Amino acid sequence: MRTYHIILFSIITMLVSCMRKEKIDTIVSADKIYLVDAEFTNQQAMAIDKGKIVAVGTLDEINSKYEAKEFLFFEDKYIFPGFIDPHCHFIGYGQMLQNPWLGGADSWEEVVDRVVNYQKENPSQWVLGRGWNHAEWRDKNFPTKELLDKHFPDKPVFLTRIDGHCAIANSVALKMAKIDSKTRINGGVVEVVNNQPTGLLIDNAMEYVREIIPENTTQEKVQQILVAQKNCFAVGLTSVTDAGLSYEDIMLYDSLSSGGELKMFINAMIEASEENINKTLAIRDSIGEKLSVHSIKMYADGALGSRGALLLEPYSDDPSTSGLQVNPKEYYTQMCSIAFDNNLQVCTHCIGDKAVSMILDIYSNFLTSGNDLRWRIEHSQVVQESDFDRYGKFNIIPSIQTTHATSDMSWAEQRLGDRVKNAYAYKRLLEQNSWIPNGSDFPIEDINPIYGFYSGVFRKNVKNPQNEGFQVENALSREQALRAMTIWAAKADFKETIRGSLEIGKVADFVVLDTDLMEADESQITNSKVLKTFVDGIKVFEQQ
CATH class of the missing domain: 3.20.20.140 (Metal-dependent hydrolases)
Incomplete structure (x- = not known):
């Protein structure tokens, strides 16, 4: 009989304890969770409900107070606030993805070859691209339009430098934009050599061509x-x-x-x-x-x-x-x-x-x-x-x-x-x-x-x-x-x-990494990977 009472008491105690726990959506635990608070502390676990952080602490502390629909445990992983x-330039980045990226080339000729090959597979009304950087080339002079004119005698071409403040246009694009050797633009440069535009446009001069490129x-x-x-x-x-x-x-x-x-x-x-x-x-x-x-x-x-x-x-x-x-x-x-x-x-x-x-x-x-x-x-x-x-x-x-x-x-x-x-x-x-x-x-x-x-x-x-x-x-x-x-x-x-x-009280935007950015060797940081990303407590990315 005594054993029965002890068991009954234990069950009641457990049930009461569970009843007292606050019901939430998610408990997250990891090797370290960097809070990036004023004291730059780290914890083991956090509780999330309705997209917000409701508690942070040790895993025992969080488990003792909350009952979650979902438990996420990231062993030997590290959590940081969402970056x-x-x-x-978010929209600009999205637009760039539909055209060839021209960075990393070691010559103007390589840049043009990339554009030509891309156009063969993805023909378009305008030939666009971004990312060329003459500072990386063997010949570090700015490019001119002759090579573009050779490959694209009938199509307008507009290739933007990596910084977004300079571009090269071919003769068709210059003609359409009504740019010639006499064009003068406040806050911009139309480069002219031997009384002819080279195709190089800097800052405000680029707008003359951009204005006539069809909108997406x-x-x-x-x-x-x-x-x-x-x-x-x-x-x-x-x-x-x-x-x-x-x-x-x-x-x-x-x-x-x-x-x-x-x-x-x-x-x-x-x-x-x-x-x-x-x-x-x-x-x-x-x-x-x-x-x-x-x-x-x-x-x-x-x-x-x-x-x-x-x-x-x-x-x-x-x-x-x-x-x-x-x-x-x-x-x-x-x-x-x-x-x-x-x-x-x-x-x-x-x-x-x-x-x-x-x-x-x-x-x-x-x-x-x-x-x-x-x-x-x-x-x-x-x-x-x-x-x-x-x-x-x-x-x-x-x-x-x-x-x-x-x-x-x-x-x-x-x-x-x-x-x-x-x-x-x-x-x-x-x-x-x-x-x-x-x-x-x-x-x-x-x-x-x-x-x-x-x-x-x-x-x-x-x-x-x-x-x-x-x-x-x-x-x-x-x-x-x-x-x-x-x-x-x-x-x-x-x-x-x-x-x-x-x-506590902030949105549950966080990222799970395989590397501790605060402690890892320099070489490990360059190879670190994002494993999962969460927005408002909901997973929006998982590495496959």
Whole structure:
């Protein structure tokens, strides 16, 4: 009888205990879960319900409090917050995927051969491609149109350089765009030799051709976005900022968000024009939950690789130019005024030190010390010595891309000379506000955020890790590099209370890796793999 009572008591105790457990959707456990909270702690388990994190702790603690429909145990695996890219071109990446990628070639001839072969298999009305980089070729001169004219005498060709700020067009495309040797464009260059355009177009000159390229249909754009989303999930990206969008593209995002097809979170920067801003402001409070619109994007200059970045002094390898200012100063002041009056964040592309200095001047007319408007300078690639402290003085955020440093390191000194010591100075920039967001600028760089982590910590190119680190005095610590692509990236978009870390009340966006980024050897990081990606607690990617 006594044994019976003991058993009965045990059963009742167990049942009462189970009844007291809170019922939730999922318990997740791993070797380490990096919360990326203020103390940078890690835990063994977390509880998820209705897409949100409800608890973190040891596995025993979580099991004692919660009863889950699903239990996910990742033995010898590591969980991190979903990675965030605070500066990319998401729609542009999707569009790029339908055309040949031209990076990695060692000559212009190889580039053209790729395009010819692609056209044989995928004929199209316009011949488009992206990614060529003359700095990688044996002959490092800019290409000209003759080879394109030979292979495509009747079709228009437009091939964009890897940085997106320079392109080569053939004679058919130039004629259609009404570009000749006399064409002059503010903020752009039509290269002319022997009174003939070579086909090389820089910055604003590219728009003459872009304007006549047929638009993708809405359905084509939708497919491109969904493929881009799938690829992002495969590398652990759960949120991105698309830097510079038309009203029409923002509305397309909104439609996909409302329909449930857009599962990742997108922060959409408005392409800065008065019309574009006004149309977007009218709808921003009614957009879908997977979309945010609260910033504008401007371009102050071009890119260093195509010598369009605006420098205070001429280029060391071409004293005839100091680069390009894309728009008049009055334009930047007007856009900042509109943004300030409408509580919009301002984000301006600045590569050269003169561009950085000009935009810092303009920002300082609107910002006061201690503000929390989080106006950003995108790239902040070359900064004169006297300008570093102005980031901190006015709480201006340098939005960086660490892979730019390691992609450019083989030729940056040729362009800049001694100025290179103040270029790609990410640690110094971080010190201004004690935090910094790090993105990729894809498709200019690879979409994989772990490459950005690697470049930030080791200052090496993941595709050539044997090289010595580039200006390692500006390397980030592992913790800083991880924060820069999670919680600090979220903060750059005013979303740090919602995502960016695995804390109670935040969305359950997380990624499972086979490698501990905080402890692994350098060589292991370059080979690390994303095994699963979760958005709102739901699996959206699994490695096959």
